[in-house]
Amino acid sequence: MDVTRTSRYERYDGGSPAAEIPIFEAMAREIMRVQERNRRRAGLRSVRRAFHARPLLGVEDARLEVGPALGPDLRQGCFVPGATLPVTVRLSAASGMPRPDTEPDLYGLAVRVHADGVSHDLLMTNFEVSPAANAREFVAMAVATAGRTSRAGRLVGLLTRLPLRVGPRATLRIVRNLARSARTVDSLAEETYWSRGAILWGTAGPVRYRLRPLVTPAAAKVDGASRLRGDLARRLSAGEVVFAFEVQRFVSERRTPVEDTAKRWDAPWEPVARLVLPQRECASAESVLAEHRVERLAFNPWNTTDDFRPLGNLNRARRAAYEASSACRSAERYPEDEPRRQALAAAAAGTVFRVVDRVRPWHALPTPLALLNLSLMRRRLRQHNLIDPARPDSVEVRSPATPSAEARTGRTYTGRDNDLSEPAMGSVGTVFGRNMANGPTVLGSPDPISVADRLMTRGRFIPAPSLNVLAAAWIQFQVHDWVNHRRRPLADDPIRLPLPPGRPWRNRPGDGPPDREMLIARDADAGINATSHWWDGSEVYGADEERARELREDKGRGARLVLDGGHLPLDRGLPLTGFSDSWWLGLSIVQTLFAREHNAVCDALEQEYPGLGPERTYQTARLVVSALIAKIHTVEWTPAILATEVIDQALNVNWRGAQSHLLTRFGLRLLDPRAVHGIPGSSPGHDGVPFALTEEFVTVYRMHPLIPDDYVFLDHASGRERERAEFLDIHGLGAEKMHRRIGLPDAVFSFGKASPGAVSLHNFPNALRAFERDGEMVDLAVVDILRTRTRGVPRYNEFRAALHMPPVRSFAELTDDPSTRATLAELYGEVDRVDTVVGLLAEQPPAGFGFSDTAFRIFLLMASRRLQSDRFLTVDYRPEIYTELGLDWVERGGMADVIRRHCPELSGTVPEGRSVFAPWS
Template sequence: MRKAPFHARTRTHPSAHAEGKGACSPFVRLHDNVALAVDRKLGWQHLPTPLGLLTLMGLRDNLRRKNLHDTNGYPAQGVPDIEPPAARHLTERTADGSYNDLDNPRMGMAHSRFGRNVPPDVTFPEPEPQILTPSPREVSRTLLTRDEFIPATSVNALVAAWLQFMIRDWVSHGQGAIDDPWRIELEDGDPWPTQPMLVPRTLPDTTRTEDGDGLPPTYINENSHWWDASQLYGSDLATQRRMRSGEKGKLKAPRDGMLFADAPELDPANTPGFWLGLLMMHHVFALEHNAICDRLSREFPAWSDEQFFQRARLINAALIAKIHTVEWTPAVISHPTTVTALRANWYGLLGERVQRLLGRISGNELLSGIVGGNTEHFGVPYSLTEEFVAVYRMHPLVPDDWSFRSAADDSLLQETNFRELTGRRAYEVFANHGLPDLFYSFGTSHPGLVTLHNYPKFLQEYQRPDEKLMDLAAVDVLRIREMGVPRYNEFRRRLHLEPAADFATLTDNPVWAEEMRRIYDDDIEGVDLMVGMYAEPRPKGFAFSDTAFRIFVLMASRRLNSDRFLTRDYTPQVYTQAGLDWIENNGMTSVMLRHFPELRSPMRAVDNAFTPWNTLHPVT
């Protein structure tokens, strides 16, 4: 008996709808409707840059009105306590992210709920056995397994390290509960050591009431939702205090590669997903924080340790946000239109040169950028979303095989595999090679393309620090289903895109089309979001899919728009002029060269630190 299409397997709850945020003029709505029509007919990526920008503007306006949905208004109990309001909240980021919005101090704080980019009525997870159909393990083995490494040649391997460094700031569902796991039955011939495969369930939202409200499940973000560098500073005050040196605002300096030598309970190697790339990024931005403190101490010698720390944190977090906005993202989606659009998020269409000469000359974000402008939530309290988490599942960026070479002469130092770079083994590799050599090796090698048949083999048999064995490819597929994120075609419908008519139109690879048809039993509506995004043709210069990009169009700017410290309080009074100058005069290249001047030769003439560096000629 044929299954019902997946997009029909939803429950509705009218009171859960949250459409139509914000009023707009008839002209704006006309422009937005034309943008949708043009995008569907021609595709923004096929238009000349000015027309492509106009189209992306219209797409973003539509997404802002129709694809922001609040879950924090659902019934709640036992929400986290917050400290009483204080004068310092005007100029300092709190450890847990509270008081970013002074009128709604819980907004975006740690241990608040993920929001949604699709209407709540389509976010009920499928019941069993549908939620396990087809088997996530078989999807992993048949469609995701890397047969041969497919590189993303336009970027370097730092993009993989940077992305996980950002993820550690933005989102965490926790490590899951194993007392009632998902049970994935294995096919005959599957080499997995235990039957069935057990996957911990995502931790439930402990703030939800149990009165049967009929609303879809919600989940808690253990991190602050704000772009506040919580991966460096922690998401609670006790952790933050353990990270500080107590002198001139500085963080504790790493010793012998160990980030927290005197506080092993804070060691990120205890958390699943830790690897050498994360260790490197933690090091360099801890050093950057301390360099900012040194700069501030020359300007304000009478300041207290607390004053130095709080200003340095603000400056470092904003610099990280800038690097991601104008360097990392344009590198991984290097279409001329998106490069211009992303820089406009920071500087506006008038550009960096005008802003440096004249400052913000307009309150309009299109002309002068989002940063330093008005704070705007678009009618919906800010949070990161489950759909945002889903599209950032980009493990194919990670290569399986790694070579480490000297930054002095490109001589080979070590060849190894990704397994040897994970967990506590990362410290051993770090101890054997200096940071200049490690960054040079990352900068001169390529990450993987985010596509089918390119998932790291090691991550399909990944042993967590608690020794639980996981197939992370299968877990990624299952997690997206578990969170109630719609499958591929329904996801596209909800983002105002045409769904795939069949497998042959989903991908331009006929072999993949046939593999998907068999796995999904000829049901195009059953294709998983991650599989569809990995399979679809990518726009020119993209390392990932256009479908994922739609969430970026919305959320990349929202993270800036909603953050008071990146909009109305991005001022000399809050940051100091020295702090604003530090942010505007620096980027990933200058950060690298400040701490590792040995990298000057390989980085010479490199416009973007996330694009391939110059390979040195070996000494013979």
């Protein structure tokens, strides 16, 4: 939108369009809460419009006849002299609660003009001005009257609640205007309807508009609770009902104010067109069906083009409010309503636990108290650590979009339409979010090569004895689903790092002379995720339709994935799968297991539901497998790497709800009611910020030290050693050769028995310090430091401060190893300069944790968010979408079941009663 076209007429809250948007979004959430209160008070099963909830007439075949003598400067867009434009019309009572026609009310008329492939929505009421001067007053008025069915109750609500929000003078004006506007009328065909505020009329500038009755067939008076509907039906059965469509032009801010919708305009009315409601029998089946279709429409003044965009504070707010209201009605968006008692309880408990945290860390508290502390910690992070860098800087005009039937019942290939009210949210090509304000996006100092060489190099292997190598493979399998920063070719303006004296390096594989600088490819698209942010199994299925269909049988039309003798098919030595970058045997094991799992789900679905068809079978199996992956990560992998009772219960609360302790259930019910029953099946929520994974999330999942350099492969039947290999032997082209030679059962068994590396300093895999990727040599330890800096992730102490943690005051506080302290001091000089990646690896984790408490804070925030934001893991986690069999498959299944199903030889070996990601005995 070109703001300069309207800047002379409009004044923005906060001084700019960007500052106004979060204000309007908060108001939109309040409107959804009003709808929900009205629904509960009226005893309705479904949400209705917050206002104008009671329809009185819907007409699809009306027309707007533009006058032949239309003034030259009013000839804008589709308004051409003599044109006849098809329109849809809805007449309604303004109340959000059901009430009879015999009670006073305000009435509205909405017109959707269809022209040149776009729509223009014109909304009017039968009172000349709005009771509220702006959006803030309007929302306050709506909240004050929400759920109140009687006129006296509404008046009490207005007089008791409005003064605190808008002041006494505005309260009196609102009450007076409401009393004047709410009245009983005899016929809606004889009423005049005025616009709420102004719109732009192309180059003619702002106008207000109205509909004035011209032709109204006579009809006998109708009595009763539905008399207005009856009156319209009788008049339309006798002939056409016609209104004059007229506009007032902007004259001056004093006579015709754009921002104040409570003031009348002092300007003459000019004719533009005639609105004609054609003769009809309103009781006919055709008319009734048409009215049902009209009732499903979402009228919004922002359904228009830039030339006719709404103007003024109230109109600008209506975009967010109408979209939220419509999405709530169609079960595409849900009110994130925190009851006052919950907010008060959380504030009080938060104060107590902040005092407790100074004496004793959360992980040292008794389990029930630790769980409550984590709930409060997560609440605080949700309030302060969700930032949308893609927030638009102005209100844009857009036409309404309707998601396809397929998008409503299954995941799309790119992640679009997961959130039906904001279709692009989390899809391929959307930006990464942030958990804190950006740091500088410069290379900075000290030299990343020196930091990697002196602080990350693996001298001796430091094992993580509580995990196995399947856990290392699993997290890379997951990261490939979640994030993908595309790289430029190395020749395209790479980052150049001078090599320290005597440091050997070649940027390309071969035997040529060593290079004098290390070249690192830049990100191709700054801040853009090339895969979807959703937990949708894209590493198995692909992140676009072309790749997804390439992986399916029957030339992309079959339900099953293509396999080659139980293995992933090969394309020039590498597997044909959803995502095969940085390929190694660990990825091959897990992605093969879940490709087989998809086909097993298809077999079961076809047997149980033979009429499902290949496409629906494929989409349902994908839903089931993706949900199973999410569950395994939530309740199996994470408790394995954060091996404490508190985390085990906390993650089970996320999926299954609070199961046992009375204090925990009571506390969670008070502080976070959704956690009591678990996230699956609950209402989606984004905490006021569109869902996206964040650059900080990417940073804390840099867990390359988990990868060992050396591997021993065992025979699963005897336990005897079969062969040994180094990482580079099972990387790239070597991965599938090894996999096919030793077989899936022995590969899984060997990884289950072996320990990964500890996530710490001095333990970065040597194989990843110089390996070939796409024709270039890569030192991933250097890349991990450099990417974190250039993507604007703050340094370690700033990172902690942003997560409401105390700073580390000295190198001795960061690590108790004297040699490492000395190296840190030599490289960084000051503890505040320590890189976040280095600080996370240096920090001593809590007992049982596989990574630092600082990294855990990002996990705490984002782990539940990934579930809570996903429609297919919340409101649409139900049998109508997944099938009964599919839901049962997820709820009963786990990683051990997947392994046993596809490696039956390991049935007696896979651990029982403990995590598959812990060492197998």
